[in-house]
Amino acid sequence: xxDTMTKLRVVYGEEQLGLxxxxxxxxxxxxxxxxxxxxxxKEWLYRAPQPAFWRATTDNDRGNGFSRSAAQWLGADxxxxxxxxxxxxxxxxxxxxxxxxxxxxxxxATADTVGVSYTYETPTNPVAKVIxxxxxxxGGALTVRVRYLGTAGLxxxxxxxxxxxxxxxxxxxxxxxxxxxxxxxxxxxxxxxCTVQGMPVTPxxxxxxxxxxxSCDWVRLTRETTLNNAxxxxxxxxxxxxxxxxxxxxxxxxxxxxELENATHLEELPPVRRTVFTxxxxxxxxxxxxxxxxxxxxxxxxxxxxxxxxxFVINP
Amino acid sequence: MEASLAWLDQPETFxxxxxxxxxxxxxxxxxxxxxxxxxxxxxxxxxxxxxxxxADPELIPAGFYAPAFDEAGFAPIAVPGHIExxxxxxxxxTNTSYPWDGHEFRxxxxxxxxxxxxxxxxSRASDNYVGLYRKTFTLTDDWADRPLTIQFAGVERAMYxxxxxxxxxxxxDSFTPSAFDLTPYVHRxxxxxxxxxxxxxxxxxxxxxxxxxxxxxxxSVTLQSLPATHVVDLALDARPNADFxxxxxxxxxxxxxxxxxxxxTVTLADASxxxxxxxxxxxxxxxxxxxxxxxxPHLWSHHNPYLYQVQVTVTDDTGxxxxxxxxxxxxxxxxxxxxHMVLLNGKRLIINGVNRHEWSNLRGRAITEADMAADMATIxxxxxxxxxxxxxxxxxxxxxxxxxxGIYVMAETNLETHGTWQTPAGIEPxxxxxxxxxQWEAAVLDRAKTQYExxxxxxxILFWSLGNESYAGDDIAAMNAYYKRVDPTRLVHYEGVxxxxxxxxxxxxxxxxxxTPPAEVAEYLSGEAKKPFLLCEYMHSMGNSVGGLNEYLDLxxxxxxxxxxxxxxxxxxxxxxxxxxxxxxxxxYGGDFDDRPSAYEFSGDGLxxxxxxxxxxxxxxxxxxxxxxx
Numbered sequence: 038x039x040d041t042m043t044k045l046r047v048v049y050g051e052e053q054l055g056l057x058x059x060x061x062x063x064x065x066x067x068x069x070x071x072x073x074x075x076x077x078x079k080e081w082l083y084r085a086p087q088p089a090f091w092r093a094t095t096d097n098d099r100g101n102g103f104s105r106s107a108a109q110w111l112g113a114d115x116x117x118x119x120x121x122x123x124x125x126x127x128x129x130x131x132x133x134x135x136x137x138x139x140x141x142x143x144x145x146a147t148a149d150t151v152g153v154s155y156t157y158e159t160p161t162n163p164v165a166k167v168i169x170x171x172x173x174x175x176g177g178a179l180t181v182r183v184r185y186l187g188t189a190g191l192x193x194x195x196x197x198x199x200x201x202x203x204x205x206x207x208x209x210x211x212x213x214x215x216x217x218x219x220x221x222x223x224x225x226x227x228x229x230x231c232t233v234q235g236m237p238v239t240p241x242x243x244x245x246x247x248x249x250x251x252s253c254d255w256v257r258l259t260r261e262t263t264l265n266n267a268x269x270x271x272x273x274x275x276x277x278x279x280x281x282x283x284x285x286x287x288x289x290x291x292x293x294x295x296e297l298e299n300a301t302h303l304e305e306l307p308p309v310r311r312t313v314f315t316x317x318x319x320x321x322x323x324x325x326x327x328x329x330x331x332x333x334x335x336x337x338x339x340x341x342x343x344x345x346x347x348x349f350v351i352n353p
Numbered sequence: 354m355e356a357s358l359a360w361l362d363q364p365e366t367f368x369x370x371x372x373x374x375x376x377x378x379x380x381x382x383x384x385x386x387x388x389x390x391x392x393x394x395x396x397x398x399x400x401x402x403x404x405x406x407x408a409d410p411e412l413i414p415a416g417f418y419a420p421a422f423d424e425a426g427f428a429p430i431a432v433p434g435h436i437e438x439x440x441x442x443x444x445x446x447t448n449t450s451y452p453w454d455g456h457e458f459r460x461x462x463x464x465x466x467x468x469x470x471x472x473x474x475x476s477r478a479s480d481n482y483v484g485l486y487r488k489t490f491t492l493t494d495d496w497a498d499r500p501l502t503i504q505f506a507g508v509e510r511a512m513y514x515x516x517x518x519x520x521x522x523x524x525x526d527s528f529t530p531s532a533f534d535l536t537p538y539v540h541r542x543x544x545x546x547x548x549x550x551x552x553x554x555x556x557x558x559x560x561x562x563x564x565x566x567x568x569x570x571x572x573s574v575t576l577q578s579l580p581a582t583h584v585v586d587l588a589l590d591a592r593p594n595a596d597f598x599x600x601x602x603x604x605x606x607x608x609x610x611x612x613x614x615x616x617x618t619v620t621l622a623d624a625s626x627x628x629x630x631x632x633x634x635x636x637x638x639x640x641x642x643x644x645x646x647x648x649x650p651h652l653w654s655h656h657n658p659y660l661y662q663v664q665v666t667v668t669d670d671t672g673x674x675x676x677x678x679x680x681x682x683x684x685x686x687x688x689x690x691x692x693h694m695v696l697l698n699g700k701r702l703i704i705n706g707v708n709r710h711e712w713s714n715l716r717g718r719a720i721t722e723a724d725m726a727a728d729m730a731t732i733x734x735x736x737x738x739x740x741x742x743x744x745x746x747x748x749x750x751x752x753x754x755x756x757x758x759g760i761y762v763m764a765e766t767n768l769e770t771h772g773t774w775q776t777p778a779g780i781e782p783x784x785x786x787x788x789x790x791x792q793w794e795a796a797v798l799d800r801a802k803t804q805y806e807x808x809x810x811x812x813x814i815l816f817w818s819l820g821n822e823s824y825a826g827d828d829i830a831a832m833n834a835y836y837k838r839v840d841p842t843r844l845v846h847y848e849g850v851x852x853x854x855x856x857x858x859x860x861x862x863x864x865x866x867x868x869t870p871p872a873e874v875a876e877y878l879s880g881e882a883k884k885p886f887l888l889c890e891y892m893h894s895m896g897n898s899v900g901g902l903n904e905y906l907d908l909x910x911x912x913x914x915x916x917x918x919x920x921x922x923x924x925x926x927x928x929x930x931x932x933x934x935x936x937x938x939x940x941x942y943g944g945d946f947d948d949r950p951s952a953y954e955f956s957g958d959g960l961x962x963x964x965x966x967x968x969x970x971x972x973x974x975x976x977x978x979x980x981x982x983x
Contacts, residue, residue, distance in 0.1 A: 096896030096954065218969030222900030225976035239969060241896040242927055242942050242957035247969075304932055304939045323900040325970075327868040328893045328958070334901055 044147040044175050047126065049134040054124060056151055061177035061353040065153045067122055067133065071171060074179070076353045079263055079274050081203055088157055088167045088183070089198040089315050090114040092246035093297035098195075100328040107192045113159035115295060117167065121156040149175050163190050165341070169199060177353035180281055183318060184346040191341035198286075198317035198347075202293075205262040207312040208273065209234050210289050214253030222322030222337040224251050236291045236312065244300040248288040249320055255279040256287055258314060278316065281348035286317040318347030356513050356520045358410055358476040361554040364462050364786075367796045370522030372502060372532040374806035375586040375607070377749045378680040382580065387664065387677040394676070398488060398503075398546075398574040404430035406441040407483040410476055410551070417485050418515035418547030427487060432574060433507070433719045435567040436484045436550070444928070446943030448563040448952035449771040449822075453480055453553075455950060461558045461773060463792045464784040475553045484550040484569050489543055490576065497541040500579040504532040506748065507572030507718075511554035515547040525556035525796070528745035528767040529803040535576075558786050559796065562744045562769045562821070564710060564718075564956065565926060565943075571719045572748060582636060582667045584678035585609050589663055589810045591682045592842065593650060597698060600650035600684040602630075606640045606665050614670035621645050622662045629661075636667055652698045653683030653812045655738045658759030660812070681756055683812030687844060689862060693885045693914035695844070697761075697815070703909055704761065704917030705978040706739030707732065707960065708890060711747055714929040714940065714963035722750055727965050728923065729754045735960075735967075735975035736982040741889060741919040744769045744821035746804050755813035762813045763846060763889070763919070766800050766832065768820025775822070780852055787828035794828040801832040805839055818889070819847040819860070830859040848889045863887045863916065871904040878912040888918030895958040899970035902977050909981060920974065926956035927963040 048055030053072065054065040064073035070085035091114035094104040104111075124131040126148040132138060154170040165188040172180040183199045210233050216226040218239060231250075239247035250256075257277045278287070290297075291309040300306050322337025339345065360366040381387040382394055405427045407413045416422055430439050437444045445452050453459060457480060462470035475481050492501070505512065509527040513520070516538035524531035535546075552568045586607040593600050604619050615636035622628045632642035651659035660681040667675040688696050695702045709728065711718045725748065732740065739761035742751070746767060755762050774785040787793035801819070808814060817836045819829050829847065836845045848865040850856050864882065866874075867890035878886055892899050899920075908915045932939040940963055944951040957963075960971045 095898070096957070097893075097898055097900075100895075217972050218897075220897075220900055223902070223970060223973045225973040239897065240940070240962060241968075242925060242940065242954045242963075243896065245896050247897055302939065302941075302945075304935065304937065323897050325892050325894070325898040325900040325902065326870050328895040328898065328955075331868070331870060334904070337900065 044149055045151055045173060047146040047148050047151060049139045049142040049146060051136060051139070054134070054153060056173050058175065058177045063173060063179065065171065068119060070119060070155050070169065071153075074351070076276060077274065079260070080265065081201070081276055083202045083204040083311055086169070086199050086201045088113070088117055088169070089196055089200040089317070090159070090194060091294045092195045092321065093244065093294045095245045095323055096243065096328050097324040101324070101330050101332050103195070103333070107195050109161040109192060110195050111295070113161050113165070117157045117159045119155045120158045123154045125152040126150075161191055163188055165191060179351040180348060181351070182281070182346070182348040185344060187341065187343040189342045193321070194319065194339035194341055195321055196317060197319040197339060197345050198315045200313065200315040203260070203312035203314060204264045205260055205311065206291060206309050207236050207258045207289055207314070208261050209259045210256055212250060212253050212256035212287070214284070215251045218248055219251040220249055220323045221251065221320055222324065222334060228252060228254070233289075236289050236309065238290060238292065238303065238306065240303050244297045244303055244306060246294070246297070248290050249286055249317070250288065251286045251320065252284045253280065253287060254284060256289070258289060258312070260312070277352060279350045279352070281350050285347060285349055286320050287315060289314050316347070316349050319345050354520055356523065360523055361475040361481070361511055361551060362462065362470060362472060364555040364793045364796050366523070367525040367556065367799055368523065368531075370533060371524050372534060374529070374803040376588065376680065376810055377807050378584065378587040378678050378810065380584055381677045381679070383674055384666070384677055387679050394578050394580065396576045396578070398490060398576060399432055401429045402432045403427040403487040404439070405485045406436070407485060409479050409481055410483060413483055413485065413549065418487070418549070419518040420545045424487065430486070432486070432488075433571045434569060435571055435717050435719060436569040437567055438717055441484070442482055442552075442568065443948055444565065444946040445948035446565045446926070446952055446956055447950050448955055449561065449775060450950045450952070451557070451561060451772045452566045452950070454772070456480060460784045461786040461790075461793070462555060463790050464786060464788070475551070475555065475557070478553060481551055481553045482568070483552070486548040486550065486570060487545060489545050491543055492539055492541055494541065496578040500583070501535045501539055502532050502577045502579065503535050503546065504530050504575045504577060505570065505572070506530050506574070508548075508550055508570050509568050510556050510560060511551040513549045517545055525554060526767055526800050526803060527556065527560060528747075529800070529807055555796070558770060558773065559768055559800070561772045563771070563952070567717055571717070580675040581669060582608050582610065582612050582615050582675045584665055584667065584676055586806070587663070587665060587678055587680050587810065589680060589682040590842070591661070591684050591812070593652060593684045593686050593698070597652060598649060600647040602645040602647065602663070602682065604642055604645070604663060604665070606678070608636050608638060608640055608667065611636050611638055612669055615675065616668045618666045618668070619645070620664045620666070621647070622664070624651070624660055626662070647684070650684040653685040653759070654698060655759040655761065658757060659683060660756060680810050681753075681812070682810060683756065685812055687815045687842070689844065689885060693882055695885045695916050701913065702916060703981050704739045704887065704919065705737060705981055706741060706761070706763070706917065706919035707737050708741045708743040708919045708922040710743055710922060710924065710926060712924045712926050712963070714927060717928070720748070725751055725754055729758055729760070731961060731965065731967070732760060733758055735971055736978035737974070738978070738982065739763065739919065741765060741818065743922065746808065749807070752808055752811045752813060756811055760813055761815050762811070763816040763818050764804060764808055764814045765818035766804050766820045768797055768800055769822050770824070771822040774824040782824050785824045785826065787826065788824065789827035794831055797828050797832055798835055801835050805836060809840065814843060816844050816846045819845065821848070823849050825850040825853040825856040825860055830856055833860045846887070846889065857883070865889045867891065868893060871901070871908060874908055874915065875911065878908070878915055882914055885914050885916050886912070887916040890921040891918040892920045893958055894920060894922065894960050894968065894970055895955070899973055902973055906977050906980065920960065922958050924961050924965065925959035925963040929964065
């Protein structure tokens with residue numbers, strides 16, 4: 038028997054790579070990215086994570102024309118796609134495991150560490166690249182490293198992060214960070230442990246970017262339900278995300294930016310069905326000098342021609 | 354006298370038979386009533402009135418104000434309230450656009466050849482709907498033989514009043530009290546008052562505030578039964594001496610009518626009720642007493658809003674009390690130093706303020722005392738020390754709350770003509786009013802005078818503001834001169850003069866601007882500043898905003914002549930209604946009522962949402978303002 042107490046059990050499937058251990062089962066689709074993160078029997082992904090570039094237009098964004106000048110990033114948020122992926126096991130590159138080559142891996146494959154890396158291209162002009170690298174350690178610790186490659190000739194980014202859509206609503210979340218809804222240019226308060234019930238959408242008259250939490254060390258999401266028809270439990274269960282390179286920002290909302298973007302009133306948003314959890318490496322300020330033209334101060338913008346990298350860890 | 358609809362078209366006609374504006378002191382029949390704060394001399398007419406809607410002036414039923422008129426076409430309506438929120442007319446929100454833009458061609462009277470004047474501009478206008486109100490009240494024996502006045506605390510936008518079928522008077526200026534003498538028209542038993550409230554008159558040109566455009570009797574209506582001698586007006590002039598070691602209080606009372614041998618006693622008490630000084634004199638039409646002196650007075654300020662109580666008691670020749678009039682006062686001094694610092698009681702004044710419209714998500718501007726108390730609690734909790742009453746005088750209770758809570762007030766005259774000078778063409782004042790148009794001067798001067806006379810005793814008011822976004826010309830200069838003449842104890846503020854600097858030596862004690870980036874403020878203050886600098890509007894809290902507030906607060910540390918500013922604004926103006934699709938309460942804004950033109954969500958600029966719950970940005974304001982709250 039393979040040593041799955043201290044090593045990862047690795048399954049080189051036809052379309053996905055499986056990494057398994059005590060209390061966790063991860064599936065990495067070769068074409069899309071991770072499609073399943075099951076921890077203690079509960080699924081945490083509805084679809085593969087995607088790089089996040091857009092924020093739903095704020096009143097100030099509309100007033101100063103930022104959404105118009107940055108519109109390419111809305112397309113990038115919706116339609117970026119994987120153009121390359123690679124796998125390493127214990128530091129060794131694994132050729133893409135398609136049949137018949139994967140016939141040789143057999144049922145007993147193990148590894149101490151497996152890395153899966155996806156390269157995304159944006160539908161922008163010029164094209165920009167994002168590399169998301171997932172590294173899984175034997176105990177199931179999943180480190181996610183996200184890197185935007187600076188590209189000249191593109192507008193400032195509305196946001197940069199990695200978005201994880203989860204199958205059912207988050208019922209509460211706790212985090213260590215700044216209290217309330219904060220942005221780089223509106224970050225009052227001192228770091229503390231905060232609890233938020235549900236996934237509140239700040240009821241601005243016109244739905245817009247909201248719910249950002251800056252300078253966080255960790256966040257713990259709690260859900261109670263799954264989509265698994267055979268799972269009848271409603272016991273709360275959690276997922277904890279920690280910053281790997283230092284503090285991070287996140288939002289935990291029931292809607293995608295594109296859904297918020299389309300609504301003129303709160304009640305036009307659909308019933309809450311899923312969790313849209315986004316970890317940000319860069320957040321643009323909201324501004325405030327006026328709502329009809331004043332730009333966000335340069336210190337609070339995200340330049341497109343510089344790299345942006347952040348990392349976080351999920352522990353089972 | 355007969356009512357004339359032509360008044361609607363004449364800027365020179367804005368008050369007919371109105372009683373002169375007077376102080377908002379309270380008055381009682383006895384010391385006991387005064388102590389209890391409950392007067393038998395006033396009676397509220399708030400509640401259910403009978404109402405009919407006329408789509409334009411020609412559709413007003415003849416004689417609707419007559420007692421014998423058949424009320425069959427009338428239905429109950431709540432007073433105070435807005436006609437639009439009662440479902441009779443479309444709710445509309447516009448910003449600078451006049452609400453008729455694109456529907457009717459109008460220019461203010463006497464500004465262009467086409468409108469010199471434009472006869473029938475409002476009196477024969479299909480968009481000038483009219484609210485017709487009838488209310489009966491019973492004059493009981495104890496009130497039947499005494500003078501009776503009626504006060505309308507707020508009516509938008511032009512009102513005609515009848516009593517028992519006879520025309521009483523006409524009033525404009527929606528946000529200050531309008532009072533009339535009913536004595537000649539009333540009798541013991543049942544009486545009828547009738548009011549026609551017009552959506553538009555020349556006052557509409559002067560009330561182009563960025564807000565929901567409402568119509569109707571939206572503040573309280575009160576009957577006042579006057580005693581044999583009534584304190585019509587009370588003027589309290591409380592000043593600390595040069596080094597704040599003593600305070601002097603000069604009291605002037607206007608009495609009417611003055612009975613022979615009547616006496617008038619003034620007392621000054623401290624906050625605990627301890628009487629500090631008393632003077633008695635013979636009652637006269639204008640009664641004054643020797644100046645009262647208070648050694649080592651408590652100075653009124655944000656952190657110590659210490660109020661003294663003034664009481665004037667009028668007694669008749671038998672010594673019986675006719676009336677007790679009361680008002681609060683406070684000793685404080687605001688001044689500008691030669692190097693343009695603003696001082697309050699000798700210390701630098703820092704304004705960490707907010708602009709506040711009166712607003713309820715359920716009642717519009719017809720807010721209640723509970724609404725005001727909730728607003729004040731939020732302001733106090735979050736280290737906001739000042740309020741600009743944008744862009745009109747508020748309900749009187751608000752100033753009492755500011756007095757007692759130590760909130761500095763910029764009291765703004767009811768004037769905004771934004772759409773007459775700032776258009777897509779830029780600053781284009783060819784038909785600006787009031788401008789320097791002589792025929793409009795009296796109307797805006799009257800607005801200044803009414804605000805001053807009504808509110809002059811409130812220690813919380815540190816600034817008189819001439820209005821908002823109305824450009825600058827001779828008429829606004831005349832308003833400035835008026836406030837300066839009647840009140841040397843306060844500063845005068847007006848922002849619009851920065852767009853027409855030829856008047857800057859005549860208008861405004863402050864260099865006031867709005868939405869200036871912090872770097873530009875610093876640039877101005879680093880140069881040859883002529884006046885203290887204030888941002889009467891800054892940090893536009895629309896939606897998810899208020900980023901970079903600390904850069905403004907840093908200016909306080911950098912420049913002594915930076916006074917601070919008022920954030921735009923306190924509360925989202927939006928309405929909670931029932932969603933016809935889901936049956937759930939939902940929030941609606943401009944454009945959601947088929948209203949065009951509309952400025953849509955542009956009124957959602959509050960630090961709190963329309964229902965008063967804080968926006969996330971409020972914690973930032975609270976923390977940043979707290980740095981200076983000492």
